[in-house]
Amino acid sequence: MRCFLAILGLALCLGCSRDRSGKKAAEEPVPDLRLVLVTDLKGYLEPCGCTSNPLGGIDRLAAQVGTLRDGKSPVVLLVAGDTFFDTSQLAPARVDQAKRNAKTLAAILDRLEVDAVLPGSTDRAQPPAFLRELSRGTGFAWLVMNGDTELLRISAGDLRLAVIGVREGTSSETLAAAVGTAQAETDLTIVLVDGSRRDANRVGAIDGVDFVVQGGLDEDAPAPPHRVGRAWALHAGRQGQGLTVVDLYRQKRGEPFVDRSEWSRRARVEQLARRIEDLASRIAGWEQAGDVNRADLDAQRARLAELERERQLLDAPAVEADSNSFFARWIELPKKAPRDEGVAKLMRKHDKAVNEANRVAFANLKPLPLGPDEVAYVGSEACSACHQQAYAWWRNxxxxxxxxxxxxxxxxxxxxxxxxxxxxxxxxxxxTVTHNLDGALVNVGCESCHGPGAAHTKNPEVPVVRDTPESTCVTCHNEEHSDLFDYEAYRKTLVVPGHGLPPLER
Ligand code: HEC
Ligand code: HEC
Ligand code: HEC
Ligand code: HEC
Structure with a gap:
């Protein structure tokens, strides 16, 4: 039996090195270039951790980049879009923390040996003096800090790359001129854009562009590569939730690239499957109703057959070994993804420094004074004398x-x-961030839901809010921080014996 399993295992294993046509695939050739892309990082060193499946963490991203630098292909690491800042308009009280955050992020990107960053509008909205200070400490190129376009030449293995940064709203003529200039002595032209899809489309329409890296979309998971003109637009999601990796095989200069990604194939298969299902059910409906003319029905049947053929073609491996091609994939970074310990250490150091700096900077930040009809907060401890059971439940x-x-x-x-x-x-x-009645107002206390309780505590005849409306919950349980929030379901778990239900008998 064990022997049989071993043979089965061997057969399965051989299976994995065969492609779908059943031929044994040759040893996977080494890519001529590996592009690693990060877009719209938005200053995220890590996700807040509030949601059910937090994605990202610059320490996880770093570990992944380390794995991708496997020593076989040259790696070019490019970053585009809002990178160091989440917003253009920082409240004055937040400036210091945001700057510290940007500095830590810049230092970590430097450590990752990023080749170039095309900062986005949130970054460029910061004071120029600060941006200069931020960039001075880094070894990577900061593209288009002045002007509309900027060209960076990078040699990667045998390939000479032109990496062009483009600012949002740059005219097509300026773009074409920049791409034209880059063509001499260039094997591959990559344009980094910060802007809308339209901006990316305009860039892709220009002759000579091979890839457009799209920053500024601010979308969670990226779609697979899509064609813009002769070029391919690439995107890598946001907030460091993952990265997009493109392995390139370049055979002939100036020839367009073929997308051989499983990522794209699967997306097309899914899209076709949806169209096929949709059309098939509509045809079935027409057949049943019997009121559609014969020729129209036949035409629709022919269309269905055509779609099915298309799907079959997608299943066959399209090996075009002598054309330029690439494989793109999206690597998501869930909680269980490995971390780079060195980077994690820098993050912990950063968190401590921010904590300490804020503790000192806001030491005198007192709560807002009470208006004439307003009631003060007292903290959950003050409720415990009269609501022991509720307090005991809440504590844990x-x-x-x-x-x-x-x-x-x-x-x-x-x-x-x-x-x-x-x-x-x-x-x-x-x-406030520093004042909480000596700890009485830390945690999400009774008064978060029942309202400030000073008056009721003194005289229980003064009422407090009994049932908490959804509008109160969602000031905290918003989409970004509580993705699974459902008022009825969540509220039900709060109504327990001693808190909303009669206490259990002893
Ligand atoms: C807008 C309100 C809001 C902000 C701001 C916020 N949180 Fe939360 N946090 C929540 C809510 C609500 C939950 C519970 C979500 C749920 O279970 O549906 C939560 C849950 C968590 C959890 C999960 C706790 C557990 O034991 O499962 C962690 C960790 C966390 N937050 C950390 C943070 C950190 C760190 C920050 C700052 C970077 C932060 N939160 C900022 C509202 C917030
Ligand atoms: C001195 C005792 C005492 C203290 C302290 C006290 N309560 Fe009460 N609370 C009562 C009494 C008595 C009632 C009325 C009970 C009843 O009508 O069933 C009550 C009722 C309530 C109710 C139900 C209101 C309603 O309309 O039915 C809530 C909610 C509540 N208290 C919350 C709190 C919170 C929150 C605190 C702390 C900020 C607190 N209480 C502090 C004695 C107290
Ligand atoms: C002041 C902000 C705030 C308000 C208001 C608030 N919550 Fe929460 N809630 C949180 C935070 C923060 C957590 C996670 C705490 C942690 O684990 O560190 C949480 C956790 C929870 C959990 C536990 C989730 C789990 O996975 O264990 C439930 C249930 C919940 N809240 C329900 C509610 C409901 C229902 C309301 C409104 C009636 C509400 N909350 C109002 C901030 C709030
Ligand atoms: C996350 C929101 C939330 C928090 C925090 C919370 N409660 Fe409640 N409380 C509720 C809801 C919802 C009900 C149910 C109201 C109903 O069914 O009418 C309730 C009911 C009550 C009632 C009235 C029902 C009864 O048992 O007599 C009291 C009293 C009460 N809470 C006290 C407290 C105290 C004291 C604390 C803190 C130790 C606390 N609550 C914390 C949401 C909350």
């Missing part, structure tokens, strides 16, 4: 541990985090 509920979640990560003074993990944040008589 996620809401009662929300601040610990931040403390464990050195983020309790982080301006990106604190607002939803404490009570009464920036409310009159509530809390």
């Amino acid at each position: 509920h996620a809401h009662g541990l929300a601040y610990l979640t931040l403390q464990q990560r050195n983020k309790e003074y982080n301006l990106d985090c604190v607002s939803c993990h404490v009570t009464g944040y920036e409310q009159p008589g509530g809390s």
Whole structure:
């Protein structure tokens, strides 16, 4: 039996080195170039960790880049779009933290040996003096900090690359001139764009462009490569949730590239399958109704057969060994993806530094004063004397541990985090990043849902909010931080014996 399994295993294993046609595939040839792309990073060192499947983390991205630099093909690492900043308009109180974040990110990108960055509009909106300071410490090219276009020449293995950065809204004439200039002594032309799909389309329409790397889309998962003119547009999602890798095989200069990615093939198969299913069901409907004329019905049947043939063709391997081709794939970075320990260390150091800097900088940031009819917050402890059971339940509920979640990560003074993990944040008589009634307002306390309780605590006849409306929950449970939030389902889990239900008998 064991022997049989071994043979089966061997057969399965041989199976993996065969392509779909059943021929044994030759040893996978080494790509002439490996492009690694990151778009719209938006200053994300890591995801907040609030959602059900957090993606990203620059330490995971770094580990992946390390794996991709396998020593076989030359690697060119390009970054485009909003990179160091999430927003163009920083509130004054946030400037310091955002700058520290940008510096840490720039240092890490440098360590990853990024070749070039085309900063996006959020980056360019920052004061020029700061951008100069930020770029001075880095070894990579910052494209188009002035003007409309900028050309960077990179040699990678046997290939001479022209990497052109283009600013949003640049005219087609200027673009064409820039691409034209780059053509001499160039084997491959890659244009980095920050802008809309239309901007990418305009670039792709220009003769001589092979690839357009699209920044500025601000979309989660990227679509597979798509044609723009003779070129291919590539995109790598946002916030460092993953990266796009393109392995290139270049046979002839100036010839267009063929996309041989499984990623693209699967997307086309899925799209065709949907169209086939849709048409087949419509034909069935017409056949049943019997009121469509024969010729029209035949025409639709022929179209269906054509689509099915198309799908079969997609199943056959299109080996065009003598043409320029590429394989693109998207590598997502889930929680379980390996991390680069060195980079993770820098991130932890950064978190501690930000925490400490904010603790000091905002030491005197007092809560807003109470207006005439407003009631102060008192903290959950103050409710415990009269609502023991509710308090005991809450203490061990996620809401009662929300601040610990931040403390464990050195983020309790982080301006990106604190607002939803404490009570009464920036409310009159509530809390600030540093002031929380000596800890009484940390965690998502009773008053986050029942409203400020000073008056009720003194005199229980003064009412508080009994049932919490959805609008209160979603100030924290928004789409970005609570992807699975469903008011009814979530609320039900809060209504337990001692809190909304009669206490259990002893
Ligand atoms: C001194 C005792 C006392 C304290 C302290 C106290 N409560 Fe109450 N609370 C009561 C009493 C008594 C009631 C009325 C019970 C009833 O009507 O069933 C009540 C009722 C409530 C209700 C239900 C309101 C309603 O309309 O049915 C909520 C919610 C509530 N308290 C929340 C809180 C919160 C939050 C705190 C802390 C900020 C708090 N209580 C502090 C005594 C107290
Ligand atoms: C002030 C912000 C805030 C408000 C308001 C708020 N929550 Fe939460 N909620 C949180 C945070 C933060 C967590 C996660 C805490 C942790 O684990 O560190 C959480 C966790 C939860 C969880 C636990 C989820 C799990 O996977 O275990 C439930 C359930 C929940 N909230 C329901 C609600 C409901 C229902 C409301 C409205 C009635 C509400 N919350 C209002 C911030 C809030
Ligand atoms: C807009 C409000 C909001 C902000 C800002 C926010 N969080 Fe959260 N966080 C939540 C909510 C709501 C949950 C619970 C989500 C759920 O279970 O559906 C949560 C859950 C979490 C969890 C999961 C806890 C667990 O035990 O599963 C972690 C970790 C976390 N947050 C960390 C952070 C960090 C770090 C930041 C800052 C980078 C941050 N949060 C900023 C609202 C927020
Ligand atoms: C995330 C929101 C949330 C938090 C935090 C929360 N509650 Fe509630 N509370 C509710 C909801 C929802 C109900 C159900 C109301 C209903 O069914 O009418 C409720 C019901 C109650 C009631 C009235 C029902 C009863 O059992 O008599 C009291 C009292 C109460 N909560 C006290 C507290 C206290 C005290 C705390 C803190 C230790 C607390 N709650 C924390 C949302 C919350």
